[in-house]
Amino acid sequence: MxxxxxxxxxxxxxxxxxxxxxFLYFFYTFTRLKSEHNNNPDxxxxxxxxxxxxxxxxILYLLEMAREFEKNPNRKILDGKVVATLFFEPSTRTRLSxxxxxxxxxxxxxxxxxxxxxxxxxxxxxxxTIIMVSNYADIIVMRHYLEGAARYxxxxxxxxxxxxxxxxxxxxxxxxxxLYSIYKTQGTLENLNxxxxxxxKYGRTVHSLLMAMRHFNPTFHFIAPEELxxxxxxxxxxxxxxxxxxxxxxxxxxVIAEADILYMTRVQRERFTDLMEYERVKDxxxxxxEMLKNTRPNLRILHPLPRVNEIAYDVDENPKAYYFQQxxxxxxxxxxxxxxxxxxxxxxxxxxxx
Amino acid sequence: MSYNLxxxxxxxxxxxxxxxxxxxxxxxxxxxxxxxxxxxxxDKLFTVVNLLGLQNSDSNxxxxxxxxxxxxxxxxxxxxADRFFSDEEISRLSVVAPNVKLNIIRNYEVVxxxxxxxxxxxxxxxxxxxxxxxTNNEPMTTIFHVVDKTSGLLKCHxxxxxxxxxxxxxx
Numbered sequence: 001m002x003x004x005x006x007x008x009x010x011x012x013x014x015x016x017x018x019x020x021x022x023f024l025y026f027f028y029t030f031t032r033l034k035s036e037h038n039n040n041p042d043x044x045x046x047x048x049x050x051x052x053x054x055x056x057x058x059i060l061y062l063l064e065m066a067r068e069f070e071k072n073p074n075r076k077i078l079d080g081k082v083v084a085t086l087f088f089e090p091s092t093r094t095r096l097s098x099x100x101x102x103x104x105x106x107x108x109x110x111x112x113x114x115x116x117x118x119x120x121x122x123x124x125x126x127x128x129t130i131i132m133v134s135n136y137a138d139i140i141v142m143r144h145y146l147e148g149a150a151r152y153x154x155x156x157x158x159x160x161x162x163x164x165x166x167x168x169x170x171x172x173x174x175x176x177x178x179l180y181s182i183y184k185t186q187g188t189l190e191n192l193n194x195x196x197x198x199x200x201k202y203g204r205t206v207h208s209l210l211m212a213m214r215h216f217n218p219t220f221h222f223i224a225p226e227e228l229x230x231x232x233x234x235x236x237x238x239x240x241x242x243x244x245x246x247x248x249x250x251x252x253x254x255v256i257a258e259a260d261i262l263y264m265t266r267v268q269r270e271r272f273t274d275l276m277e278y279e280r281v282k283d284x285x286x287x288x289x290e291m292l293k294n295t296r297p298n299l300r301i302l303h304p305l306p307r308v309n310e311i312a313y314d315v316d317e318n319p320k321a322y323y324f325q326q327x328x329x330x331x332x333x334x335x336x337x338x339x340x341x342x343x344x345x346x347x348x349x350x351x352x353x354x
Numbered sequence: 355m356s357y358n359l360x361x362x363x364x365x366x367x368x369x370x371x372x373x374x375x376x377x378x379x380x381x382x383x384x385x386x387x388x389x390x391x392x393x394x395x396x397d398k399l400f401t402v403v404n405l406l407g408l409q410n411s412d413s414n415x416x417x418x419x420x421x422x423x424x425x426x427x428x429x430x431x432x433x434x435a436d437r438f439f440s441d442e443e444i445s446r447l448s449v450v451a452p453n454v455k456l457n458i459i460r461n462y463e464v465v466x467x468x469x470x471x472x473x474x475x476x477x478x479x480x481x482x483x484x485x486x487x488x489t490n491n492e493p494m495t496t497i498f499h500v501v502d503k504t505s506g507l508l509k510c511h512x513x514x515x516x517x518x519x520x521x522x523x524x525x
Contacts, residue, residue: 050514125492148488148512167486169513233516 046341047154047161051172051208056215059179060189065336065346066180066329073331075352076106077344084137085111086129087164088120089145093305093327094164094173098141101334110137127156134159139341160341168204173337174304175208177330182261184329185300185322189216193258197223197251198265198285198310200230205304206265210234213243220245223255225281227272251284253291260296262287264303264323266310289314302326388413388435390457390464396420398451399430404524405446405479406439413437441471446479448472449522452506472503480508481523487513496525 054062069075083102087095090113099109112118120129126149133140134157142150143164150163150170165171183189194213196206200222210220220238222230222245230247238245248255256262267285272278286309287301300322303311307323315321339349394402399419408415414435423429438458447454448470458466478495489496489512497511508517 126488127492127494144488145486146488146491146513147484147486148510148514151512152488152492152494166488167513 045154045158045160046343047150047163048172048337048341049150049154049161049163050170051175051212052170054212059176059212059215061346062176062333062336062340063180063183065339065349066176066332067184068346068349069332069335070329073104073335075104075349077339077349077352078102078105078107078138078342081105081107081138081342082136083107083109083111083139083141083338084133085109085113085164086133086140086142087111087113088115088118088126088149089143089165090114091143091165094143097327097330098162098164098173098334098338101331101338102139104331105335105338107138107338111141126153130157130161139338141338162337162341165204168202171204171208173330173334174205175212176337177326177333178205178209178263178302178304179212180329180333181300181302181322181326186260186298189213191217192219192260193221194218194261194263195221195223195256195259196230196263196265197287198267199228199271200224200265201228202268202271203265206230206263207234209263210243211237214241218243221248221255221259222246223248223251223285225249225267225277225284227274227277227281228267251287253294256291256299257294258296259299262295262299262301264301264307264310266306266308286310286312287315288312289318292318292320295320384462385433385435385459386462387460388433388437389439390459391432391434392429392455392457393423393426394430394432394451394454395426396428396430399432401450401524402430402432402447402454405450406434406443408432408434411437444468444470445473449476449480449506449508472500472506474500475511476500476508478525480517481525482510482513482515483517483521483523484510484513484515487515489513 051059083098085095085098095113102109115121118129120126126144130140130153137159139160139162140153140157141162141164142153144150144166147167147169150161150166154161163170163172165174179189182192186192196210200206201224220243224230226249235245264287267282269275269278269282289312292299292315299320301311301315301320303323303326305323305327311321311323391402396419399417403409403417411434416433417430418432419430420428421431439456444456452470452472454470456468457464458468476498480496480498482489482496484490487510488494489510498508498517499511501507501509501516506519508519509515510517
């Protein structure tokens, strides 16, 4: 009687070893997949919801990237990608700018311009809409009339969200283009005299710009009627961050003599509870060409547009008027933002010289 | 603190004696096991009831209001038999009644005292005061960051608006 069949034993051992290895390999692959999956939300969620989250270095980095795009805006870096532009609130200017940015990068654009034509008018939740679109798009650019909508959207999907304005809350791409315009015209962001004029109470762009400029030691001048003064929370913000500010209610050539940047905004009739007050102030905060005579040569006039009457048309011919070029800078700033949310670096952009 | 564990135990045992003496005079029964929530501002009493979900509880509950208090003038008090609240449940009270004290009672004795600790983040308890906030328009949980623990200043995680403590509403 054979006690051991050596061949059978070695077969068994071989089989066991094989099984063990197979199991180990399976286990390894499984855990790796799992950890990759778990890491995704942090790794991939590069959404741009607010400019306040960006460090000084990050802002300068994005401006540098915008400058690359200004040299050559037509690069097929996003070839094969799909950018969704979801405008729950119409905004032609912002949408055209983002869609041009995407098109010039070679991406395809899907989306809607009017929420009336979408399921949200049927009562679909924002969450459902975002998850659905996430199945199709690589980036979601969204504008929403509700505040906090972009933050919430960035939490329900792994597809990067670019906030193109959420109610009166944030509009970071506008801030990026404002910063880029200041940087480009002044050669620096440091130590500038920035004059903000008009509606400083509700103007979202001035609030975001104020916060983004905190890194660069500015001196602010707030020029506004009593009813539209800079809110206390932003003045508190300035004090907490050691930012200098001076408030004015007068708006004339003497007040703006030392300005490097004049940031104009519109005084809107519907913001006033007292229409008599509106009638009184509406013509005070209008910039006229003759007011620019004694201003600094490096002064540039910015305006987020659309303008109504707060900048007289004779200013357009003045070389200090910069609002239309500012809008064009929006294209480069948005190209940089689209690349950055996908993890495309400045080096990637530079090495793509065609 | 105006009282200590010992005093409370005496108070508790007095109540037991009271119960034995005169049933008609007795208003608040002593607890054998459970939690006494003390020093509730009178106008926040029912908010505390709501926050702890006591209206749906099967426990034996005594709710008292306008009791005399050295600290508050008048106060509310809640006694819940056989219920011991988790830290999470207690932290819910921080927003509306930060100075509330909880006495944990086992076998007629106060074995532990708990104070309400203000968390860094408040989830799903209060409603954002901004009608244009996404949280008031989507079926979702609110999140607030506590900006200042002493004044209880909160900021909405979504719309970034700071909340007025006086007008806080529960979700």
